[in-house]
Amino acid sequence: xxxxxxxxxxxxxxxxxxxxxxxxxxxxxxxGEIFGFLGANGAGKTTAIKMxxxxxxxxxxxxxxxxxxxxxxxxxxKKNIGxxxxxxxxYDDLTVKENITFFGGIYGxxxxxxxxxxxxxxxxxGLEDVASxxxxxxxxxxxxxxxFSVALIHDPKIVFLDEPTGGVDPxxxxxxxxxIYRASSQGTTIFxxxxxxxxxxxxxxxxxxxNGKIEALDTPKKLKEQFHADNMNDVFLKxxxx
Amino acid sequence: xxxxxxxxTKEFYHIFRDRRSLFILFxxxxxxxxxxxxxxxxxxxxxxxxxxDHSKDANTQEIINKISASKYFSINQLIERxxxxxxxxxxxxxxxxxxxxxxxxKNLIKNRQATVQIITDATDPNTANxxxxxxxxxxxxxxxxxxxxxxxxxxxxxxPRMVYNAELKSVYMFVPGVMxxxxxxxxxxxTSISITREKELGTMEILLVSPxxxxxxxxxxxxxxxxxxxxxxxxIVVLSIFIFKMPMQGxxxxxxxxxxxxxxxxxxxxxxxxxxxxxQQTAMMISLMGLMLPVxxxxxxxxxxxxxxxxLQIISNIIPAKWFIIILKGIMLKGVGIQFIWKxxxxxxxxxxxxxxxxxxxxxxxxx
Amino acid sequence: xxxxxxxxxxxxxxxxxxxxxSFDVKPNExxGLIGPDGAGKTTLFRIxxTLLIANEGKASVAGMDVLLDYKEIRKHVGYMPGRxxxxxxxxVEENLKFFATIFGTTIEENYDLIKEIYVQIxxxxxxxxxxxSGGMKQKLAxxxxxxHKPKVLFLDEPTTGVDPxSRKEFWEMLKRLQEKNITxxxxxxxxxxxxxxxxxxxxxxxxxxxxxxxxxxxxxYPKTIYNVSANNMYQVIKSxxxxxxxxxxxxxxxxxxxxxxxxxxxxxDLNHYLEAQNLTNITIEKTxxxxxxxxxxxAK
Numbered sequence: 001x002x003x004x005x006x007x008x009x010x011x012x013x014x015x016x017x018x019x020x021x022x023x024x025x026x027x028x029x030x031x032g033e034i035f036g037f038l039g040a041n042g043a044g045k046t047t048a049i050k051m052x053x054x055x056x057x058x059x060x061x062x063x064x065x066x067x068x069x070x071x072x073x074x075x076x077x078k079k080n081i082g083x084x085x086x087x088x089x090x091y092d093d094l095t096v097k098e099n100i101t102f103f104g105g106i107y108g109x110x111x112x113x114x115x116x117x118x119x120x121x122x123x124x125x126g127l128e129d130v131a132s133x134x135x136x137x138x139x140x141x142x143x144x145x146x147x148f149s150v151a152l153i154h155d156p157k158i159v160f161l162d163e164p165t166g167g168v169d170p171x172x173x174x175x176x177x178x179x180i181y182r183a184s185s186q187g188t189t190i191f192x193x194x195x196x197x198x199x200x201x202x203x204x205x206x207x208x209x210x211n212g213k214i215e216a217l218d219t220p221k222k223l224k225e226q227f228h229a230d231n232m233n234d235v236f237l238k239x240x241x242x
Numbered sequence: 243x244x245x246x247x248x249x250x251t252k253e254f255y256h257i258f259r260d261r262r263s264l265f266i267l268f269x270x271x272x273x274x275x276x277x278x279x280x281x282x283x284x285x286x287x288x289x290x291x292x293x294x295d296h297s298k299d300a301n302t303q304e305i306i307n308k309i310s311a312s313k314y315f316s317i318n319q320l321i322e323r324x325x326x327x328x329x330x331x332x333x334x335x336x337x338x339x340x341x342x343x344x345x346x347x348k349n350l351i352k353n354r355q356a357t358v359q360i361i362t363d364a365t366d367p368n369t370a371n372x373x374x375x376x377x378x379x380x381x382x383x384x385x386x387x388x389x390x391x392x393x394x395x396x397x398x399x400x401x402p403r404m405v406y407n408a409e410l411k412s413v414y415m416f417v418p419g420v421m422x423x424x425x426x427x428x429x430x431x432x433t434s435i436s437i438t439r440e441k442e443l444g445t446m447e448i449l450l451v452s453p454x455x456x457x458x459x460x461x462x463x464x465x466x467x468x469x470x471x472x473x474x475x476x477x478i479v480v481l482s483i484f485i486f487k488m489p490m491q492g493x494x495x496x497x498x499x500x501x502x503x504x505x506x507x508x509x510x511x512x513x514x515x516x517x518x519x520x521x522q523q524t525a526m527m528i529s530l531m532g533l534m535l536p537v538x539x540x541x542x543x544x545x546x547x548x549x550x551x552x553x554l555q556i557i558s559n560i561i562p563a564k565w566f567i568i569i570l571k572g573i574m575l576k577g578v579g580i581q582f583i584w585k586x587x588x589x590x591x592x593x594x595x596x597x598x599x600x601x602x603x604x605x606x607x608x609x610x
Numbered sequence: 611x612x613x614x615x616x617x618x619x620x621x622x623x624x625x626x627x628x629x630x631x632s633f634d635v636k637p638n639e640x641x642g643l644i645g646p647d648g649a650g651k652t653t654l655f656r657i658x659x660t661l662l663i664a665n666e667g668k669a670s671v672a673g674m675d676v677l678l679d680y681k682e683i684r685k686h687v688g689y690m691p692g693r694x695x696x697x698x699x700x701x702v703e704e705n706l707k708f709f710a711t712i713f714g715t716t717i718e719e720n721y722d723l724i725k726e727i728y729v730q731i732x733x734x735x736x737x738x739x740x741x742x743s744g745g746m747k748q749k750l751a752x753x754x755x756x757x758h759k760p761k762v763l764f765l766d767e768p769t770t771g772v773d774p775x776s777r778k779e780f781w782e783m784l785k786r787l788q789e790k791n792i793t794x795x796x797x798x799x800x801x802x803x804x805x806x807x808x809x810x811x812x813x814x815x816x817x818x819x820x821x822x823x824x825x826x827x828x829x830x831y832p833k834t835i836y837n838v839s840a841n842n843m844y845q846v847i848k849s850x851x852x853x854x855x856x857x858x859x860x861x862x863x864x865x866x867x868x869x870x871x872x873x874x875x876x877x878x879d880l881n882h883y884l885e886a887q888n889l890t891n892i893t894i895e896k897t898x899x900x901x902x903x904x905x906x907x908x909a910k
Binding site for chain 3: 168
């Protein structure tokens with residue numbers, strides 16, 4: 001079985017005037033992998049992701065996402081990825097069902113497919129009873145699980161998650177990670193950006209960005225060994241403090 | 243006192259560092275005044291007209307010369323047939339056609355009466371009306387001159403006289419209205435936004451959990467806007483006197499005092515709005531919908547109150563702007579003193595005291 | 611000089627934000643309120659800082675009643691609300707000066723207290739607060755909350771949205787402040803920060819789950835926890851959840867934390883079971899409970 005890379009970045013660089021926000025980063029992410037993309041605020045994470053999801057054109061370098069080139073095939077990339085951020089995920093003033101229908105619609109799912117997906121999704125999450133409730137009235141944990149499912153509605157090859165579990169209670173958080181593991185076991189690649197290091201511990205591999213460069217990239221276990229640290233937080237501190 | 247000065251200094255930093263509020267504060271008054279003064283007027287200037295002269299005698303020529311000499315009209319074309327009238331209107335080339343009857347001079351001498359028809363394009367009724375008035379007045383002037391010269395008494399028709407704004411200058415009407423709008427905008431909207439901004443940022447929480455007295459917070463917030471509103475009022479008055487040659491008949495001191503009274507009433511409305519809105523956006527919406535619209539529509543600024551349906555006439559009474567506009571017109575155009583506007587002043591004062599009391603009472607020393 | 615909370619309840623419309631909460635914070639204690647978003651942390655902070663009135667119960671801060679002596683309390687507490695509530699359009703120095711003035715003091719007067727923190731942001735004192743990084747905003751907000759030398763300091767989620775380096779520095783600062791006779795009540799959704807407090811209260815859905823020192827809470831964990839891992843994480847979780855003797859199964863970073871219902875649990879049994887599920891590279895090791903384990907056990 002050939003392991004395919006769904007993300008391949010080679011010397012990807014973004015400059016704003018004289019300032020190099022992302023400095024020649026090179027990495028690949030395998031199909032079905034849970035990849036942690038870490039870094040402090042301002043390390044260049046956001047800029048790098050914008051390039052990967054096709055909304056910012058790199059200054060130099062090359063990258064392929066889901067098999068498409070970030071320079072020339074941005075529209076194809078957008079069709080093949082899902083995105084969930086902590087800040088914006090769902091419309092609070094629409095019901096659960098309406099949200100699902102809406103997001104299904106913008107990804108071009110057929111009516112029958114949306115119906116199918118809605119049923120499947122509500123069953124999966126155990127949300128059948130609240131399907132006609134406004135999303136705003138749901139507890140935070142439910143919202144997050146729902147918005148993750150919605151990000152997967154068009155069966156994307158890659159899902160980008162931005163600080164997915166910040167502030168959620170520990171039990172819901174585990175349930176959330178179980179959903180991520182399941183998606184990954186079904187072949188969906190998960191790209192997690194966060195600056196909370198305990199989220200990093202769940203990833204298959206993590207990269208740590210400092211000042212626009214990837215300074216470390218390995219499994220959490222090997223990184224901890226390499227830096228003689230007990231947890232990813234210490235790894236990060238050692239890297240960032242030099 | 244040191245706290246107060248510190249607070250006010252901070253407010254001025256906010257104002258001067260925010261381009262948007264700077265523009266609203268200083269750009270708006272100037273833009274509005276110029277806009278109303280030059281662009282949106284019901285005066286006419288160089289209006290194109292056409293002449294259909296069936297007579298072509300000395301009298302009609304003199305009248306035509308007079309009309310073309312006035313700055314209000316310029317004669318765009320001479321037409322020959324009645325049937326052309328519709329054509330020129332349709333092409334939109336002219337706003338009016340003067341149609342001199344046949345044998346104009348003869349009739350004038352023989353019958354002591356001659357007719358000139360003024361046909362106006364009434365798609366814009368205001369302009370049409372004004373054109374008719376202007377032409378009639380030119381004709382009447384001519385008639386008078388003729389009477390003097392010939393020393394025969396023609397019948398002199400009734401001559402309408404416009405008082406206080408003899409030249410029908412609309413800018414005189416607009417200045418009080420614009421001044422009212424600006425003061426309302428700056429005082430009520432800007433204060434309510436600046437107070438709710440602190441709520442939104444969370445800094446209001448810190449201010450509340452500090453020994454500074456809530457009343458001092460309000461006064462500190464409001465004080466810069468009193469100052470800025472006064473500056474604005476001065477700018478508007480100066481602009482209207484020097485650029486639009488607006489007469490300033492009454493006492494400047496009275497004008498200043500009345501303006502301060504109105505500013506206070508607007509500020510208290512602003513505080514009131516801030517007590518009921520949690521975000522800048524709501525504060526802005528309430529200010530615009532709840533204050534600006536009534537000021538524009540119901541204060542008598544654009545639409546005369548006397549021609550409103552009765553319910554609206556009654557509602558217009560609770561709008562402070564209505565009273566302020568009456569006061570302003572009184573002082574600026576008629577030059578009246580306090581003895582003629584004490585009633586309006588008292589109403590405005592009552593409203594201010596009521597709103598201030600209500601907003602102080604409604605102001606929360608806690609978060610709910 | 612500490613904080614006393616007695617049977618406090620608070621509800622908004624139809625939500626019970628706090629349900630009969632009682633605890634004490636001792637003078638000079640660094641006390642942590644640990645719980646997820648929506649647990650009621652902010653509501654409790656606002657009641658203690660006199661911003662809200664509780665529906666029931668009473669509370670006092672530094673011996674002053676939150677209802678009757680609210681004016682006094684406002685003179686003697688420092689408060690740092692959830693988001694760094696600074697004036698974004700004022701510079702670092704102007705912010706600090708402003709807060710000093712409204713508290714009727716000057717920067718110079720209490721410079722000792724904030725010196726250590728302020729020197730770190732002093733190089734940027736002419737920069738607008740809105741242009742600072744999360745970590746620097748946090749430090750500035752702390753300086754502003756400390757400028758009047760408060761007796762009690764309330765910090766509502768001071769480390770949310772801040773990178774690990776700044777978080778670590780922040781906790782180090784709190785430790786040093788504690789030595790200057792300031793009682794500190796701090797809230798956080800991050801369980802790993804609990805260990806840095808003297809005592810903590812675990813809070814969820816408006817109820818206190820437990821109050822004790824972090825060590826004691828961890829020691830009271832009733833079960834033995836095993837770290838389980840194998841080649842396929844999702845399969846491990848599914849298998850363990852299907853195991854008839856499981857008490858709890860939680861993914862925990864690269865492992866799954868597993869507890870068993872049996873007193874005489876033998877790891878070999880579990881190993882066989884997992885092997886039968888076609889898993890390889892199986893490891894099962896005893897591990898220490900963490901605050902997060904305790905929290906989940908209590909909230910279960």
